[in-house]
Amino acid sequence: MLAKVVGTSPREVADRVVTALEGLAPRHVARVEVAGPGFVNFFLAPTWLHEIVGAVVTAGRDYGRGDLYDGLKVNLEFVSANPTGPLHAGGGRWVAVGDAIANLLAAQGAHVHREYYLNDAGTQLDVFTASLMARYRGEEPPEHGYQGGYLMEFADTMRAELGDHVTDAAAADWGESAVVAQLRDDLSRIGVYFDTWFSERTLHARGDVDEILEALRAAGHTYEQDGAEWFASEALGDHRDRVLVRSNGTTTYLANDLAYHRDKIRRGWVHLIDIWGADHHGQVKSLQVGMRALGVGTETAPEPEIILGQLVKLERGGEVVKLSKRAGTVITLTDILDDVDPDVARLTFLLQSIDTAMTFDLDVVTAQSMENPVYYVQYAHARCASIARRATEAGIVRGPLADVDLSLLVHERELELLRALAEYPEMLRHAAELRAPHRVSTWMRDFAARFHGFYRDCRVMTDDAPLTQARLWLAEATRVGLANALAILGVTAPDVMERLEEDEPDDAQ
RNA sequence: GCGCCCGUAGCUCAGCUGGAUAGAGCAGUGGACUUCUAAUCCGCCGGUCGGAGGUUCGAGUCCUCCCGGGCGCGCCA
Numbered sequence: 001m002l003a004k005v006v007g008t009s010p011r012e013v014a015d016r017v018v019t020a021l022e023g024l025a026p027r028h029v030a031r032v033e034v035a036g037p038g039f040v041n042f043f044l045a046p047t048w049l050h051e052i053v054g055a056v057v058t059a060g061r062d063y064g065r066g067d068l069y070d071g072l073k074v075n076l077e078f079v080s081a082n083p084t085g086p087l088h089a090g091g092g093r094w095v096a097v098g099d100a101i102a103n104l105l106a107a108q109g110a111h112v113h114r115e116y117y118l119n120d121a122g123t124q125l126d127v128f129t130a131s132l133m134a135r136y137r138g139e140e141p142p143e144h145g146y147q148g149g150y151l152m153e154f155a156d157t158m159r160a161e162l163g164d165h166v167t168d169a170a171a172a173d174w175g176e177s178a179v180v181a182q183l184r185d186d187l188s189r190i191g192v193y194f195d196t197w198f199s200e201r202t203l204h205a206r207g208d209v210d211e212i213l214e215a216l217r218a219a220g221h222t223y224e225q226d227g228a229e230w231f232a233s234e235a236l237g238d239h240r241d242r243v244l245v246r247s248n249g250t251t252t253y254l255a256n257d258l259a260y261h262r263d264k265i266r267r268g269w270v271h272l273i274d275i276w277g278a279d280h281h282g283q284v285k286s287l288q289v290g291m292r293a294l295g296v297g298t299e300t301a302p303e304p305e306i307i308l309g310q311l312v313k314l315e316r317g318g319e320v321v322k323l324s325k326r327a328g329t330v331i332t333l334t335d336i337l338d339d340v341d342p343d344v345a346r347l348t349f350l351l352q353s354i355d356t357a358m359t360f361d362l363d364v365v366t367a368q369s370m371e372n373p374v375y376y377v378q379y380a381h382a383r384c385a386s387i388a389r390r391a392t393e394a395g396i397v398r399g400p401l402a403d404v405d406l407s408l409l410v411h412e413r414e415l416e417l418l419r420a421l422a423e424y425p426e427m428l429r430h431a432a433e434l435r436a437p438h439r440v441s442t443w444m445r446d447f448a449a450r451f452h453g454f455y456r457d458c459r460v461m462t463d464d465a466p467l468t469q470a471r472l473w474l475a476e477a478t479r480v481g482l483a484n485a486l487a488i489l490g491v492t493a494p495d496v497m498e499r500l501e502e503d504e505p506d507d508a509q
Numbered sequence: 510g511c512g513c514c515c516g517u518a519g520c521u522c523a524g525c526u527g528g529a530u531a532g533a534g535c536a537g538u539g540g541a542c543u544u545c546u547a548a549u550c551c552g553c554c555g556g557u558c559g560g561a562g563g564u565u566c567g568a569g570u571c572c573u574c575c576c577g578g579g580c581g582c583g584c585c586a
Contacts, residue, residue: 246584282581456550
């Protein structure tokens, strides 16, 4: 850039910069050189890296935290699958991604509220209730009803709890609470908890939807056509106008959703974030434009941020499985958790960018479960913990950091480890900004790889007492780094892992 | 037709918002356990970054067009 201004080649500019800097090198800078087409390389002495160890172990769990969103009240809505049955496996992506994004934002100082929207007032739920009642009466579900076998279990349980004379209304309530209980249960198995389960019915009962409609009418954003009431959203930037009230008098999903988001703002949340599947991307504008029409979208209350994630294609043994909850042919999140460790499931969903469509083959994931990168990282953590244990057993006590000579850490493996550790806070902030938890996964795998290399080439406990001290602290700093990254992703950080047994030829069949 | 996402090694994917010789895992192949746990490490093999233009000192990264794939484009949610 300078070259253009100065009117000479970048290389020449670089030369001049370096000459000018001669003798001015600040602390930690060992030397300055020109390289390539015009790069000025500042060679840092390892001393700056050594200070990382202290920074990490002093901060501990807080190492990497930033203040990018200090004090921001964030309402993060994710999953929000219809309460008509168990979560399907593809939904696991939003479970893992949503929770990790919540952690990322919280690590930047945000006050994050995890919210699940229960879409419990529409036709889907009526169909669900009708299907439940059919099973309850010992009949087949309606033609377009929910065929899943879980409804038969629900019907039996409902009979046991409510008796033989259950009304439709009672079944609707009982059914929803049964499904929600199951959802909570599935989510707890993977370690995700929501602060609020918000029922759409609340909005209707309180008249919130009517209030939204009144506001839009008053602002002149609505009109009648074909017996329905429309939102003139195209004029505000939407792709087309949208129906708010159907000709049969019922309100649309959009009208209800506007009321819902308005409620989140009223409850005090300043920044609203929704995580949606890419199949809903067509509605992003409607919601944002609608909220702006309602006065949300000012400096104090930005319009809702919608994070779109590409869908998960489910397969089993190479065969595509249709995502039909009604047909009852889904692979559920529970199916996955029955076969693989929750940590494996989580990281599987967090390995790649949410912008890429992923294929989830239950058979493949199960078969390759033991090769999942999660164990590679957890093993690094366990090794760090193991070193500390062995040191204790050998009577070696980690001395006060101030007394330890960290400048003894000069091996390339040690410096690589320190460099990665130093980059952690910046990476974390960037991942939060981009809502990209996979960046943490990528960093973490790379960091673990560096540790495994260090472990192999640099023995921690040796006869060299000062070096042993320095390396014990480095191993502890590494453990903290791994533990913190794992925590962001919602994966456990074990102190002990059993050594795998040798592969036995399996010819039992 | 229009909108969003993707196209990088045989496969699955990274690539830090434009920098130096494009990386990792898996697969393949060859090595390393008397030593803090081998769920580990080291080597080799493997690339027209879908294609063509453009901007730039410099493009996998930005712009335009084209090709290919996914998802949308309801008074469904």
